[in-house]
Amino acid sequence: MRPDLELMTSTEPDPRIVALLDFIDQHPTRPIDRQSASWVVDQIGLSQGNLVDLTACGQRFMVAVLFESMDNPAGAAELFVLGYRPSLGTPEQLVEAVAWAEAKAARSSARCLEVSIPPVLMPLELVLRAQGYQLMYRLLTMHLGHVAPPNELTVELPGDLGWANLSEDNVRSAHDCYRRAFAGTSGTQVPDLELFRSTILKAEQTPRVLLSGDRVVAFSRVAWHDEQAGRGEIRAVARDPDFDRARLGQAALLEGLRTLEQLGATSACLEVASDNEPAVGLYEKFGFQTQEVAEVFQRTL
Numbered sequence: 001m002r003p004d005l006e007l008m009t010s011t012e013p014d015p016r017i018v019a020l021l022d023f024i025d026q027h028p029t030r031p032i033d034r035q036s037a038s039w040v041v042d043q044i045g046l047s048q049g050n051l052v053d054l055t056a057c058g059q060r061f062m063v064a065v066l067f068e069s070m071d072n073p074a075g076a077a078e079l080f081v082l083g084y085r086p087s088l089g090t091p092e093q094l095v096e097a098v099a100w101a102e103a104k105a106a107r108s109s110a111r112c113l114e115v116s117i118p119p120v121l122m123p124l125e126l127v128l129r130a131q132g133y134q135l136m137y138r139l140l141t142m143h144l145g146h147v148a149p150p151n152e153l154t155v156e157l158p159g160d161l162g163w164a165n166l167s168e169d170n171v172r173s174a175h176d177c178y179r180r181a182f183a184g185t186s187g188t189q190v191p192d193l194e195l196f197r198s199t200i201l202k203a204e205q206t207p208r209v210l211l212s213g214d215r216v217v218a219f220s221r222v223a224w225h226d227e228q229a230g231r232g233e234i235r236a237v238a239r240d241p242d243f244d245r246a247r248l249g250q251a252a253l254l255e256g257l258r259t260l261e262q263l264g265a266t267s268a269c270l271e272v273a274s275d276n277e278p279a280v281g282l283y284e285k286f287g288f289q290t291q292e293v294a295e296v297f298q299r300t301l
């Protein structure tokens with residue numbers, strides 16, 4: 001069976017998107033809020049013909065999207081499985097989905113394909129190993145049981161730096177800061193300026209940027225992960241590589257936690273690559289603890 005690929009033209013809420021999101025909500029593989037999942041399914045999956053929507057006996061069992069953008073050190077495209085329902089479907093269907101993703105990624109000049117495998121996706125891990133995929137790093141889901149950081153972690157910022165909302169005025173500089181900060185980190189697909197602008201300016205929780213004049217030197221973005229449970233998510237903290245001696249990473253995380261506190265969150269979670277030592281060190285310093293581990297496999301195309 002071929003992965004079910006379809007181009008969409010409508011911008012109205014579409015029943016198919018709703019059905020896909022409901023499936024992802026019920027059978028999640030990774031922490032993702034509905035707004036982000038909606039964007040990924042619509043803008044990356046359906047609009048770009050990059051959706052994998054697998055069914056067996058008329059029942060959906062896997063939804064994934066292929067990220068072809070390769071602004072990462074490995075030049076990796078990523079098959080991002082959003083929802084998976086175990087015990088339906090066959091290994092052959094998974095093999096075919098992976099083969100489709102490889103062929104599409106190869107046409108986009110990616111050097112390799114990455115697939116992350118949380119515990120629920122164990123059947124896919126066996127398929128990948130049989131296809132010659134190798135374990136590259138792990139993706140950690142970390143949790144913090146509160147959002148008010150201890151006073152001793154407060155950072156005194158130099159007088160010429162101040163936090164502001166991300167806006168049309170600073171989005172270009174924010175993208176530059178984000179792109180340069182994330183260059184060289186595993187597990188991150190950095191969008192180009194237009195994609196960054198179109199998504200980030202519409203984000204439900206406006207990201208915060210640390211300005212030095214009109215230059216963005218640090219970035220902090222949060223979202224609700226599960227509003228009913230009071231759990232917020234640190235989506236991204238980053239600081240300009242030129243500003244590595246002012247504790248701006250710590251300041252960006254503090255700003256994220258402050259934003260979550262103002263929203264009314266009582267706990268926080270995030271996802272980070274295990275080989276991103278500065279970030280893991282920063283999160284551990286604040287008390288974040290690893291709750292789940294996904295393995296990230298890669299194969300050269």
Ligand SMILES: CC(C)(COP(=O)(O)OP(=O)(O)OC[C@H]1O[C@@H](n2cnc3c(N)ncnc32)[C@H](O)[C@@H]1OP(=O)(O)O)[C@@H](O)C(=O)NCCC(=O)NCCS
Binds near residue numbers: 185285
């Ligand atoms: C992660 C990042 C924000 C850290 O920023 P930073 O300005 O270097 O961090 P700070 O100087 O404020 O350091 C705060 C704490 O982070 C940890 N840390 C920072 N650099 C570290 C390193 N190289 N190794 C281990 N821990 C490190 C330490 O716990 C440090 O506290 P300490 O100095 O008291 O030990 C920065 O490296 C970055 O922008 N990376 C790229 C983007 C990214 O990966 N973001 C996280 C994933 S969303």
